[in-house]
Amino acid sequence: MTAPGVLPAQDIRRLIETGAIGLSAPLAEGQVQPASLDLRLGPVAYRVRASFLAGEGRSVAERIADFRMHAIDLSQGAVLEKGCVYVVPLMERLALPPGIQAVANAKSSTGRLDLLTRTITDGGVEFDRIRGGYDGPLYAEICPRSFSVLVRPGQRLNQIRFRAGQAVLSDDALRALDASAGLVSGGPAVISEGLGFSVDLKPSGDDLVGYRAKPHSGVVDLDGIAAHDPAEFWEEIRSSAGRIILDPGAFYILVSREAVHIPPDYAAEMAPYLAMVGEFRVHYAGFFDPGFGHDDAGGAGSRGVLEVRCHEAPFVLEHGQIVGRLVYERMSARPDALYGQGIASNYQGQGLKLSKHFRM
Structure with a gap:
């Protein structure tokens, strides 16, 4: 069983x-x-x-x-x-x-x-x-x-x-896990139907806060790892004020303020926060495997990369604004290998980072 x-x-x-x-x-x-x-x-x-x-x-x-x-x-x-x-x-x-x-x-x-x-x-x-x-x-x-x-x-x-069966942790169980394992660094654990995370628009030592996809670019070869010039596909977004204005229809790569980790007996999935917080959506592409950002697997907390698309109206996004959440789930058993531990991992320990197809 x-x-x-x-x-x-x-x-x-x-x-x-x-x-x-x-x-x-x-x-x-x-x-x-x-x-x-x-x-x-x-x-x-x-x-x-x-x-x-x-x-x-x-x-x-x-x-x-x-x-x-x-x-x-x-x-x-x-x-x-x-x-x-x-x-x-x-x-x-x-x-x-x-x-x-x-x-x-x-x-x-x-x-x-x-x-x-x-x-x-x-x-x-x-x-x-x-x-x-x-x-x-x-x-x-x-x-x-x-x-x-x-x-x-x-x-x-x-x-x-x-x-x-049932795998998702309740908020009470998630608070207990945070108390024992410390799920975030760089900010308090905001727990409401998952672990909330916010956007970083005040990076230390730099004003580069993200990238915006250019509207008329070439073709991305999905087998071309580190083969594409990011300048041909992306515009750098810089800010010294801790805020940016999202353009309707544009696609942005940003990064979370918090570094998160997934303990070995758990997994997580990125989910939207609340539709009422603004006219944008944080793409919830990823599964977060056991060991993501975990010390024993070669990470010391990894920040979440945010794929953001603005909808109908320009929207001001502020540093520290909560934009998404991680829903944690129990594993039925600990995996025989963790993310970043003997497994090719492009994003362990990541910060602001484009996909692996672009030279950085």
Whole structure:
């Protein structure tokens, strides 16, 4: 019997061995993370007229037939264009036991490119949420919002996490964990339906507070690690006043004031704070694996990178304003390896940082 909580890497491997997670290609190195599994793009993408959910009793394949414009062969690489919607069958499929449910999310590098990537399933009525007992294929819906991207089969834009029973910590449990483990540095722990975090607009020794995506840039090759000149894609945002004005429709990379850490027996997910705090949204792309920012895993607290998009009106963002929260969850067991501990980790100990595709 699996203990309640988020399943660790060793249990994910067991799901693969038993066929609960099916693979159309051999498991790739590093694909299993401490508390999640990276999902890989298949060899074809479908350009569709609009985003959709399959809905009860319907398959994604049926909906693709309804909205398909054309198919794109990804085998030699293909460009997914900014502002268009694509659906890509993934190399993984599920045959989950009834007691195991799943949630998917974009990977950190995907979010930092403003690449809207969501997982859809047959019969699905929500993005990224997969019911217990689901038996069927997985698809990625991809909408590049700031940059066109060059993609190939096998690339990993999103990831999936598996849960047994109730995993989310109550505020009281989170306060107790903070008291024993010290979840933040650089500010007090603000706990309300998760751990709140604020934006840093007064960095020490510098006035660089973030980056804004340029509106007419080239193509980002998703296999091009540290291969792109950031000046061709990003405008530096500087401020000495501790505030910036967000432009409607613009996409920003900012950083949290607090450094956070995730103890080894826990995981976390970034979530929005409150819709009423302003006309903007902090993109909640990431899963935070056990060991993120944790001393034993080579980190001393890591600040959260914030992917921010302003909506209908210009908005003044002030230093220290709370903009998001981390929802902590129990692991069902401690992973056999932690984030940053014998695992390639691009963002352990991070501060303000663009995605790994840009030279820094």
